[in-house]
Amino acid sequence: MNAWHDRFHQSMMGSMATPLGMLDRGEGCWVWDMDGMSYLDFLAGIAVNSLGHAHPVFVEAVSAQAARLAHVSNYFATEPQVALAERLKRLTGAGERGRVYFGNSGAEANEAAFKLARLQSTGERTRIITLVDSFHGRTMGGLALSGKPSMRADFEPVPGGVEHIEPTLDALERAIDGTVAALFVEPILGEAGVRPLPDGFLERARELTTQHGALLIIDEIQTGAGRTGRWFGFQHAGIVPDAVTLAKGIGGGFPIGALVTYGAASELFGPGQHGSTFGGNPLATATANAVLQEIESAGLVANAELRGQQLRAAITGIDSPLVTGVRGAGLLLGISLSEPVASEVVAAALREGLIINAPNPVSIRIAPPLIIGDTEIAEFTARFTRALESVRPVTAKETT
Numbered sequence: 001m002n003a004w005h006d007r008f009h010q011s012m013m014g015s016m017a018t019p020l021g022m023l024d025r026g027e028g029c030w031v032w033d034m035d036g037m038s039y040l041d042f043l044a045g046i047a048v049n050s051l052g053h054a055h056p057v058f059v060e061a062v063s064a065q066a067a068r069l070a071h072v073s074n075y076f077a078t079e080p081q082v083a084l085a086e087r088l089k090r091l092t093g094a095g096e097r098g099r100v101y102f103g104n105s106g107a108e109a110n111e112a113a114f115k116l117a118r119l120q121s122t123g124e125r126t127r128i129i130t131l132v133d134s135f136h137g138r139t140m141g142g143l144a145l146s147g148k149p150s151m152r153a154d155f156e157p158v159p160g161g162v163e164h165i166e167p168t169l170d171a172l173e174r175a176i177d178g179t180v181a182a183l184f185v186e187p188i189l190g191e192a193g194v195r196p197l198p199d200g201f202l203e204r205a206r207e208l209t210t211q212h213g214a215l216l217i218i219d220e221i222q223t224g225a226g227r228t229g230r231w232f233g234f235q236h237a238g239i240v241p242d243a244v245t246l247a248k249g250i251g252g253g254f255p256i257g258a259l260v261t262y263g264a265a266s267e268l269f270g271p272g273q274h275g276s277t278f279g280g281n282p283l284a285t286a287t288a289n290a291v292l293q294e295i296e297s298a299g300l301v302a303n304a305e306l307r308g309q310q311l312r313a314a315i316t317g318i319d320s321p322l323v324t325g326v327r328g329a330g331l332l333l334g335i336s337l338s339e340p341v342a343s344e345v346v347a348a349a350l351r352e353g354l355i356i357n358a359p360n361p362v363s364i365r366i367a368p369p370l371i372i373g374d375t376e377i378a379e380f381t382a383r384f385t386r387a388l389e390s391v392r393p394v395t396a397k398e399t400t
């Protein structure tokens with residue numbers, strides 16, 4: 001066993017699975033491990049490294065802001081913080097009445113949204129609805145919101161009042177009435193295997209929540225920052241939510257989370273009701289500003305859409321008995337497998353110098369940096385094909 005493996009297990013908490021390797025550096029869409037082996041990174045830290053690794057814009061933003069002012073308390077405002085809030089209001093379409101709260105992670109963004117939902121609760125209006133199989137984070141609030149009972153089983157009791165419904169239009173119709181304070185949804189259930197919502201789900205969710213006075217809160221932590229070929233996943237449906245939660249790709253690798261509210265939902269929080277020491281600090285917000293500015297000026301949202309289509313075509317063209325379909329949007333794609341061998345495929349891909357991920361035994365998730373081009377798509381296709389072939393040779397199909 002490698003030396004890093006022993007050091008890891010003798011020093012790191014046993015709360016996470018054994019890492020696949022130890023990485024040392026990155027550049028563009030590539031990372032290198034401690035032995036100098038290179039990997040094409042088609043996971044981007046799970047939809048985080050929007051600009052890839054060591055992008056000059058990212059490096060310059062972190063370095064310049066660190067040299068100027070890294071942190072102040074919430075007793076003071078800073079220019080990068082306010083500028084990022086203004087930018088997020090513009091990009092999310094939150095408009096004049098929109099407001100932004102900053103935290104440091106996706107789970108913290110959802111904790112803030114959970115409290116927002118509680119502030120919307122009055123009298124009979126107490127229920128919070130989320131989806132079966134959804135993922136909203138690992139904090140106690142995140143566990144309560146997530147539709148994955150096994151994840152919270154060891155930690156009960158989690159905050160109450162949350163119900164999980166199937167992601168179907170029927171279940172939605174049955175669930176939403178005047179007793180609901182908020183509905184939380186991911187536009188694509190990323191951790192559940194990159195499963196898009198049924199057609200018309202978000203549109204109907206908007207109608208029903210508006211009709212019954214409930215908040216529609218969209219978790220854009222995995223789908224936001226251009227990943228799906230729109231700035232935010234909900235924009236495919238043409239709706240306006242009451243709140244969105246953001247993290248991952250907006251920082252491009254720098255930890256940051258945000259809750260953006262629209263309209264009347266912006267008036268729910270009052271002074272002293274929420275906060276975070278690090279939330280919105282100038283280092284994080286200056287970096288996120290630079291990352292989002294680069295996504296805008298380099299046209300990376302359109303690139304995500306275009307490259308996503310090209311990747312779908314490439315994956316569909318792979319001759320393997322294992323691949324049965326591809327789903328998702330832009331550069332958040334799920335590949336369905338005919339057998340529960342996703343972790344074998346991930347391991348085989350790693351041996352081929354390709355980083356991908358298995359959110360469940362029958363799905364592969366890819367979420368590469370938004371900067372990918374023809375070369376990366378060709379490399380991915382060649383390496384992924386070889387990985388599939390090593391798990392199930394094509395001849396296996398021909399003999400059945």
Ligand SMILES: Cc1ncc(COP(=O)(O)O)c(C=O)c1O
Binds near residue numbers: 106108135137138221
């Ligand atoms: C949709 C969604 N919500 C929330 C989270 C939690 O974010 P974090 O791990 O930054 O706390 C994640 C992380 O994977 C996510 O994909």
